[in-house]
Amino acid sequence: MDALYERRVAGISLGIGAITIVLFGTTIFFGVIARMSQGGFITLRPDVFYEFMTLHSVGVAGSLMTGITAMMWYSLRKHINLHMNLMQIMFGIIGAVVVSLLAATLLGFYGTGWTFLYPLPFKSAGAWDDWAAGLYLLLLLCVVAAMSLSWGDVVITAARKYTFSGAVGWKLIAGKDTPETTPPPVVLISVITSLCGLFSNIAGATVLILLLIHWADPGFYLDYLYIKNLIYYFGHILMNMAMYMAVAVVYELLPLYAKRPWKSNKIVAISWNAAFIAVSLAYLHHLLQDFPQPFAIQVIAVFGSYMAAFPATVVTVIGAMVLVYRSGIQWTVAPLYMFLGLMSWAIGGFWAVLDAGFNNAFHNTMFVPGHFHLYLLAGTSFIFVATLYNITEELGGCKDTFEDRLGLWAWFIGAYGVALTFLLSGVLGTPRRYAVQMPGKETWSTFGALFGWIVIFALILVIGRYLTRLQKVKPLRS
Amino acid sequence: MTQLFVGSAAMLGALIIMGIFWKVGTSSMPRDDDYKHVAEAGYAIRRRYFWGLLAVSVVLFIIGVIAFPYPKVMEAKIKGEPFVVKINSKQFQWDLSATEIPLGPVRFDVTSQDVNHGFGIYDGQGRLVTQSQSMPDYVNRLYVNFAKPGKYKIWCLEYCGVAHHIMTTEFEVK
Known part of the structure; x- marks a missing residue:
């Protein structure tokens, strides 16, 4: 790849990184305010609480997804030449969507949570305007289209270079690989993850178009269970993809710090193909309390959830450990974020498997936000920040400071506190998504809000340090 | 447990x-x-x-x-004819065909008139006993074998709108 292309990619990634980390922090702020209300520090009106909850969940997921897509794109720059115009269009669309989303929630009072379970968007009991529901669905459809552009580009460009069966690792598995058709792990994982995303987007686009038709014509009948399946297939895969894209980045960057190679081989290819199947089946655990689902499907849901643990831990987590053990790695902030990010993924994933395996006891309790807050707030986002640190090290020669380390450990403590207070509250049966907690179950929310403020403190430090480090990056010259 | x-x-x-x-x-x-x-x-x-x-x-x-709560598993475990309670949910209330329920096996036929709700049964100590979804056009048949008498509460376990958190009622097992 030519140096100018690489430099441009890095420049755009740094810019997207700056925008998305600020957006990420802002939408976390809404989450902390909502948690303060649950903990009794302040009193939000219920409609405002649910607005904030929606803004927080969609905002955090959207900003993290966009940010980590940019970081994946950055990590691919040495291997495949992606279309910069497409990427800029994608980020432009998502930027416009964010502004409109603010309008839908803050002006239109929209508040279904990210799940937009049919028919809730159209039956708000007077809480939000009809136009806000339509706008929200339309905006999500725009995000689906924008993300598809980017992921389609990854798949097509990689297939042109390595052939499709080479890019997804099938040649490695069949033993028919050649150096020309064997992609590095970052490409292999990015292609498989992008394929997951494209499948999920087909489901997402289908359900969003159906709901928009229903919005325009309320007489248009939709089957509730079918729509629920589509929504969770779409949402579950999308959130898992964010982590998988982050893991692709780790495969590329951690070896640079460990000064050891992490290459594609048959085991890595099998594991990521298995991950594709597992994540496609595991979404079904969201419907384990829907008894009309066929019994065999419910068994597959639990099977898929356990299966997801194998490729993640057997290959990636142990592979990372082998990479760093006796490697002489210097634990600067960037690799430390990555290593801790993998740890949070492993713990959060373990909790997710327990949730699926014993779902009747935990479904829609605080146990659920407990597990996903850990692997989003201390997993995916840690690897996102690690990449920002890596780019500024590489292009600006930046060195870590006390504030960098303070930011990392404050974030770590805050994120684990936030996740644990959710989780333990869920063990006691506390329902999630309550503007006011059940009597006697407020205590964990109080502690959760305090840990949330530690995360905010850490984010202010990290964003401040990132913007300072950015100034050291030399301007792009053609 | x-x-x-x-x-x-x-x-x-x-x-x-x-x-x-x-x-x-x-x-x-x-x-x-x-x-x-x-x-x-x-x-x-x-x-x-x-x-x-x-x-x-x-x-x-x-x-x-x-441990699956589905009829296919529970019908094999439950001894005797269950007492049947029909549960109809709507924003933001529960309609029960009976609020006094005998000890022993009970079957809840759960459905909804509007949006998705979650039918969560809590015991007197605030512990979640069991749950199922409550969805329009579908009936969830949830079996529970009540071994302890006392008051139980129902709380909504699927976000259903602006008063989701106060969608609760109670029944008594005698």
Whole structure:
């Protein structure tokens, strides 16, 4: 790849990184305010609480997804030449969507949570305007289209270079690989993850178009269970993809710090193909309390959830450990974020498997936000920040400071506190998504809000340090 | 009981994972340039871990399936004819065909008139006993074998709108 292309990619990634980390922090702020209300520090009106909850969940997921897509794109720059115009269009669309989303929630009072379970968007009991529901669905459809552009580009460009069966690792598995058709792990994982995303987007686009038709014509009948399946297939895969894209980045960057190679081989290819199947089946655990689902499907849901643990831990987590053990790695902030990010993924994933395996006891309790807050707030986002640190090290020669380390450990403590207070509250049966907690179950929310403020403190430090480090990056010259 | 067991497993598992990461992370020095040797040792551990994970997963999977709350499983467990309660949910209230329920097997036929709700039964100490979804056009048949008399509460366990958190009612088991 030519140096100018690489430099441009890095420049755009740094810019997207700056925008998305600020957006990420802002939408976390809404989450902390909502948690303060649950903990009794302040009193939000219920409609405002649910607005904030929606803004927080969609905002955090959207900003993290966009940010980590940019970081994946950055990590691919040495291997495949992606279309910069497409990427800029994608980020432009998502930027416009964010502004409109603010309008839908803050002006239109929209508040279904990210799940937009049919028919809730159209039956708000007077809480939000009809136009806000339509706008929200339309905006999500725009995000689906924008993300598809980017992921389609990854798949097509990689297939042109390595052939499709080479890019997804099938040649490695069949033993028919050649150096020309064997992609590095970052490409292999990015292609498989992008394929997951494209499948999920087909489901997402289908359900969003159906709901928009229903919005325009309320007489248009939709089957509730079918729509629920589509929504969770779409949402579950999308959130898992964010982590998988982050893991692709780790495969590329951690070896640079460990000064050891992490290459594609048959085991890595099998594991990521298995991950594709597992994540496609595991979404079904969201419907384990829907008894009309066929019994065999419910068994597959639990099977898929356990299966997801194998490729993640057997290959990636142990592979990372082998990479760093006796490697002489210097634990600067960037690799430390990555290593801790993998740890949070492993713990959060373990909790997710327990949730699926014993779902009747935990479904829609605080146990659920407990597990996903850990692997989003201390997993995916840690690897996102690690990449920002890596780019500024590489292009600006930046060195870590006390504030960098303070930011990392404050974030770590805050994120684990936030996740644990959710989780333990869920063990006691506390329902999630309550503007006011059940009597006697407020205590964990109080502690959760305090840990949330530690995360905010850490984010202010990290964003401040990132913007300072950015100034050291030399301007792009053609 | 399930919550306590799984919650303890969640904490124990988290501590073990953290311990392993701590051990590996603090064993990065000194550098061993014979990476092939390190990798072979790591992969030997990986093989053992794989079989261990498989064994634990199979056991947990079987326990999970046996504990499924679905009619297919529960009808085999429940002895005698269950007392049937029809549950109709709508924003933001529960309609029950009976609020006094006899001890022993009970079948709740749960459905909704508007949006998705979650039918969560809590005991007098605020512990979640069991749950199912409550969806329009579909009926969830939830079996419960009540062994203890007393007042039980129903709370909504699927976000259903602006008064979701106050969608509650109670019944008594005698």
